[in-house]
Amino acid sequence: MSEVIAIYPGSFDPLTNGHVDIIQRGSRLFHRIVVGVLINLEKAPLFTVPERVAIAREVFRGWDNVEVDTFDGLLVEYARSKHAGVIVRGLRAVSDFEYELQMALMNRRLSPDVETVFMMPAEPYTYVSSRLVKEVVALGGSVHGLVPGIVEDRLREKKLARETLRA
Ligand SMILES: Nc1ncnc2c1ncn2[C@@H]1O[C@H](COP(=O)(O)OP(=O)(O)OP(=O)(O)O)[C@@H](O)[C@H]1O
Ligand SMILES: [Mg+2]
Numbered sequence: 001m002s003e004v005i006a007i008y009p010g011s012f013d014p015l016t017n018g019h020v021d022i023i024q025r026g027s028r029l030f031h032r033i034v035v036g037v038l039i040n041l042e043k044a045p046l047f048t049v050p051e052r053v054a055i056a057r058e059v060f061r062g063w064d065n066v067e068v069d070t071f072d073g074l075l076v077e078y079a080r081s082k083h084a085g086v087i088v089r090g091l092r093a094v095s096d097f098e099y100e101l102q103m104a105l106m107n108r109r110l111s112p113d114v115e116t117v118f119m120m121p122a123e124p125y126t127y128v129s130s131r132l133v134k135e136v137v138a139l140g141g142s143v144h145g146l147v148p149g150i151v152e153d154r155l156r157e158k159k160l161a162r163e164t165l166r167a
Helices: 017-029 049-059 075-081 094-110 130-138 149-166
Strands: 005-010 032-038 066-071 086-090 115-119
Touching (some): 005 017, 049 066, 075 094, 130 149
Parallel strands (some): 032 066, 086 115
């Protein structure tokens, strides 16, 4: 059998332990998993794309079959360019389902030979999102245990930088 390569696309702004959990599961299931950080020019991100890539590379340093990369444009085109036959997505709750179903079916229409595979995270991460993590940190709450240690550090640095700018 040839290598099964999977793409895990997202904005990862920032990487959470929910993402890490899905990547770990994927790395056990597929020969290679490529974490694809979406270059999305419309959103106002907290972390730049290079910062997000650096964080993910640091977290997965030494994981031989996890690659961290960036992409823009059509996901299925990116998958093709990476010779990936699988798109991995995480499902947290019913609320994720509708959008994910639409995306999966549209991507199948665009590229019938790429299969979308959904994975559920460990229960403690089922409510974790990047958006919620950013909100909690901005309001002074702790996200310890919900994000990798390096993300906690970077979030603290960002918050200090913003407070200094405002002062
Ligand atoms: N805690 C989690 N458990 C499982 N899957 C997750 C989790 N958080 C995100 N995902 C999945 O990871 C993929 C990439 O998600 P994305 O980068 O949008 O993260 P997010 O946490 O949803 O960020 P945002 O809050 O900015 O939308 C999606 O398939 C998303 O459903
Ligand atoms: Mg999301």
